[in-house]
Amino acid sequence: MAFKDIVGQSEAIGLLRGAMHRERIPSAYLFLGPRNIGKRTTALTLAKALNCREAAGDSCDACPSCRKIDEQVHPDVETVSPDGRFIKIGQVREVTNRLALIPFEAAKRVIVFSQAGRMQDPAANAMLKTLEEPPLNTLLILCAERAAQLPETIVSRCVPVRFGLLGPSDTRALLESAPKLDAKLLDFSIRFSQGRLRPELPARAEQWMEIRDEMIKGMEGLNRPVFTQLSQQMARWGSNEDWRFVLEWLESWFRDLVFLAEGIGPARLINGDRLEEMRNCAQWFDGERAQKCYRRVLDTRDAIGINANKTLALEAMWLGFKDEIRQARAGA
Ligand SMILES: [Zn+2]
DSSP states (O other), rough: OOOGGGOOHHHHHHHHHHHHHHHHOSSEEESSSSSSSHHHHHHHHHHHHHHOSSSSSSOOSSSHHHHHHHTTTOTTTEOOBTTTTTBOOOHHHHHHHTTSSSOOOOSSEEEEETTGGGHHHHHHHHHHHHHHHHHOOOEEEESSSSSGSSOHHHHSSSSEEEEOOOHHHHHHHHHTSSSSSOOOHHHHHHHHHHHHHOHHHHHHHHHHHHHHHHHHHHHHHHTTSSHHHHHHHHHHHSSSSSHHHHHHHHHHHHHHHHHHHHTTGGGOOGGGGGGHHHHHHHHOOHHHHHHHHHHHHHHHHHHTTOOOOOHHHHHHHHHHHHHHHHHTTTTT
């Protein structure tokens, strides 16, 4: 992918191309912004553009250098991602040791640290040494959601570049160029991309839309005494990867309920197309209760993240919602 093909990050790309044009590329950039909006893609495109043998100021995507970077076999362009939950000191040392040697073939060697916010202190300290004495002809690009995830000593040695969420028209353009989605699935995909690049969405949209329908039905049935059916569903969702979307959807639903209670209009609600059902739910979940349930969803995701049994965690969360309704009915 070349700079001209990257959607929705014109400000960041303008800044990078300007620095290239003036030959003022620093030794380290810090790309900041939410996940899945194109930071890593832009970093690798910059690596290509800096080394391209054909195009000036961009990547041609065809010369040997561009192709090697795309195929992840360029000896001077590397990406370091978390090994498990963290980027470890061994990973940082392995890369920085190599920086003592001159580049094999690149005009500019580029090392991209994706999710650099997941560096533990020893790894960050190892990185700091390289930032303090930057090797020649080398560019480090650290990608993180927020500067606060990294030690100030690292942040202060990098030039920050901010990346924003994509606007609805950018998201629509991206999804429309993807495999054919009917109007309903396209609308659903735009709602749930929430300004991010989500390449998995077109393929999952139909399945996720079904899960949303089941969950909304379950939400409306929460005030009835029996909910065996959804309990079985929780077991099924917990046994595969669907639990991720179940939690994502619940997060969006309770966030919407909080917004609704604050009088925010349907255009800003992710589930604004299901307003009637949301209003039914709002009978039980006022702003405060919706906020509590929202927290419960985040806590459930954290618990699963540290290895809680998924099905049990989902069921406990669901019982928690039911308990909120019971309290609402009791006027507690
Ligand atoms: Zn090229």
